[in-house]
Amino acid sequence: MIQLYHFALSPFCRKVRLVLAEKKLEVELVDERYWEQGSEFLRRNPAGKVPVLRIDGLTLAESGAICEYLEETRPEPALMPEGAADRAEVRRLVAWFDDKFHQEVTSKLVYERIHKKLTRAGYPDGANVKQGVRAIKFHLDYMGWLLDRNRWLAGSSLSMADFAAAAHLSCLDYSSDVDWNRNEAVSTWYAKIKSRPAFRSILADVVPGFRPAKHYADLDF
Structure with missing residues (x-):
């Protein structure tokens, strides 16, 4: 059995969950109170961060490394395009959301309002x-610009970039921190991606003490 040590409102854990589900890999989710820095957890990942994935006799950490491993060992369905330039664009956008978006938006809203408590x-x-609140407007506009030019964020096919973005936005949407009326292309993209079977477990998440927004699990907003 594949095991994922995770925290429900971590966008990095959600990204890995989406990739696992898209590749139809059954996984046991193990809730991890990573902030307690327990000795057993630190043995799995001395960095003290989630996600941590146990698979193929290995213990893997860091969401980027985990997703790349899954793509290399379970290549179907492909979540990285074939061309080198296209793959570079996917990696650029994954880094955009996991670094820039996370620092400017997710850490300022989800982490301040929920994780701190x-x-x-x-x-x-x-x-x-x-x-x-200010920064997310810029990011939604940038996503809209990308989607005006592509079917998906990084091109014509669903990719890791879409799952990275959706992982962060789903955390924000849990507490109703996304203005879906700001950009129609973005709201259409999100409705499309959260309608995928891979998204079902994400939409079922409930964090004790924090109820999701009423529209959170609604596939049609």
């Missing part, structure tokens, strides 16, 4: 929240 790390920083 769960981890008892204090109260939300109002200035950070305001920065996140």
Whole structure:
């Protein structure tokens, strides 16, 4: 049995879950209170971060490395295009969402409003929240620009880039932090991607103490 040590509102864990589900790999989800830095968990990943995947007799950490491993060992359906330039674009966008978007938006909204309470790390920083609210507008506009030119974010085919973006946006949508009226192309893209079977377990997530937005699991918003 494949095991994924995860936290439900981690976009990095969600990205891995989406890839696993898209490739139709059954996985046991193990909730991990990573912030407690337990000794057993630190043996799995000394960095003290989720996700951690146990597969093929291996223990893998870091979402990017995990997704690349899954793509190389379970190549169907492909989530990376064939051409080198196209693959570079997918990797660029994955990095965009896991680095820039995460720092400017996810960490400012989801982490301030939810993670801080769960981890008892204090109260939300109002200035950070305001920065996140401003920054997400730019990112939604940029996604709209990409989708005006492509069927999916990185080109004509669904790719890791779409799952990276959807992982972050789904965390934000859980607490109703996405203005889906801002860009029709983005809302259409999200409705399309969250209608995929791979998204079912994501939409079923409930974090104790935090109820999802009413529209969260609605496939048609």
